[in-house]
Amino acid sequence: DAKTTQPPSMDCAEGRAANLPCNHSTISGNEYVYWYRQIHSQGPQYIIHGLKNNETNEMASLIITEDRKSSTLILPHATLRDTAVYYCIVMEYGNKLVFGAGTILRVKS
Amino acid sequence: EAGVAQSPRYKIIEKRQSVAFWCNPISGHATLYWYQQILGQGPKLLIQFQNNGVVDDSQLPKDRFSAERLKGVDSTLKIQPAKLEDSAVYLCASSYGTGMNNEQFFGPGTRLTVL
Numbered sequence: 001d002a003k004t005t006q007p008p009s010m011d012c013a014e015g016r017a018a019n020l021p022c023n024h025s026t027i028s029g030n031e032y033v034y035w036y037r038q039i040h041s042q043g044p045q046y047i048i049h050g051l052k053n054n055e056t057n058e059m060a061s062l063i064i065t066e067d068r069k070s071s072t073l074i075l076p077h078a079t080l081r082d083t084a085v086y087y088c089i090v091m092e093y094g095n096k097l098v099f100g101a102g103t104i105l106r107v108k109s
Numbered sequence: 110e111a112g113v114a115q116s117p118r119y120k121i122i123e124k125r126q127s128v129a130f131w132c133n134p135i136s137g138h139a140t141l142y143w144y145q146q147i148l149g150q151g152p153k154l155l156i157q158f159q160n161n162g163v164v165d166d167s168q169l170p171k172d173r174f175s176a177e178r179l180k181g182v183d184s185t186l187k188i189q190p191a192k193l194e195d196s197a198v199y200l201c202a203s204s205y206g207t208g209m210n211n212e213q214f215f216g217p218g219t220r221l222t223v224l
Contacts, residue, residue, distance in 0.1 A: 002151070034212075043113070043200050043215030044152065087151060096165065097213060099151025 002100030003027065003090040009104040012082075018075040020103055022088030025069040032091040033064060035073045037084040038102070044087065047073065078107045111135065113216035115201050121222045127189040130219045134182070134203030140164075141178055142213065143186050144200040152200055158184065159207060188221075196223045 005023040012018040024033060034049040048055055048062045050071070055062045061074040075082055087102040114133040122128050134141050139160050144152035155174065157165040160181040169176070173192070178184040188195055198218040204211040 041217075043202070043218050044213075045215070046212040049212070085151075096154060096157070097152075099153070101149075102151055 002098050004088045004100055006086075006088050006100060006103045008101065009106065011106045011108060012075075012078045014080060014107055014109045015077055018078040018082065018105060018107070020073040020075075020086050020088075020105065021070065022073070023070045024088070024090050027068050027090050033062065033068075033071050034089045034091050034097070035060070035062065036087045036089065036097075036099075037082075038087070039081075039084040044099075047086075049091070078105075080107050080109060083107045113201055113203055113214055115199075115216040115219055117219055118217065119220050119222075121224065122191055123224050124193055125190040127187065128191055128221060129185050129187045130199050130201075130221075132184045132186070132201030132216060134184070134201070135214055138203035138205055138214070139181070140204045140207050140211070141184050142202040142204075143176055143184070144202065144215075146198045146200055146218070148197070155186070164207070191221075191223045193223050196221055 032049050032051050035047040036044040038044045048057055048060050050062045050064055064071045085102040085104050087099050089097050116131050141158045143155045145155050146152040155169045156176045158178040161178045176186045198220050200215055200218045202213040202215040204213045
């Protein structure tokens with residue numbers, strides 16, 4: 001079973017920041033938080049991952065709380081092409097991804 | 110660089126028939142994964158290979174599903190015989206290694222419809 005909890009869906013206005021929350025209260029000390037997204041009819045795409053510190057790359061920022069029990073993925077300026085299912089995953093030993101249902105993000109103009 | 114290639118993209122068969130899917134991972138990636146994604150759900154790992162050896166096949170229905178990765182590069186996933194509940198998208202992914210910092214790259218998937 002997935003070790004994360006995400007809202008089923010969210011809406012965001014185009015050009016605004018999209019903040020996607022994720023709860024992972026049972027995360028262990030050596031487990032990473034990964035974010036993937038899946039655009040319709042495509043395979044999942046890696047976005048970002050982190051252990052303890054906040055991370056940023058060209059796609060997004062990942063904010064992890066100090067107790068590591070939750071995190072937020074931030075898309076700073078959402079576009080229509082960011083409409084997708086976003087998966088928050090706690091990486092298990094051996095690089096095994098366990099996907100939950102994810103959050104459907106709808107970016108609207 | 111070229112991504113993960115899968116074929117066919119779509120397949121329609123009748124129940125009790127057999128079907129095979131092919132995957133070519135990114136060059137140099139030692140680890141290969143097959144996932145099953147049922148409509149409305151997240152992908153579920155079926156089998157993981159490290160080079161040509163199986164690392165994890167705990168979720169693979171071995172009575173009807175089989176997979177191989179000869180020579181540690183391409184892989185095939187077979188279903189024999191297919192059931193209605195096997196209708197899903199079958200995704201192949203690859204990664205350079207298996208450590209915590211290895212992202213997985215996914216192919217476009219094969220959509221299987223069992224009638």
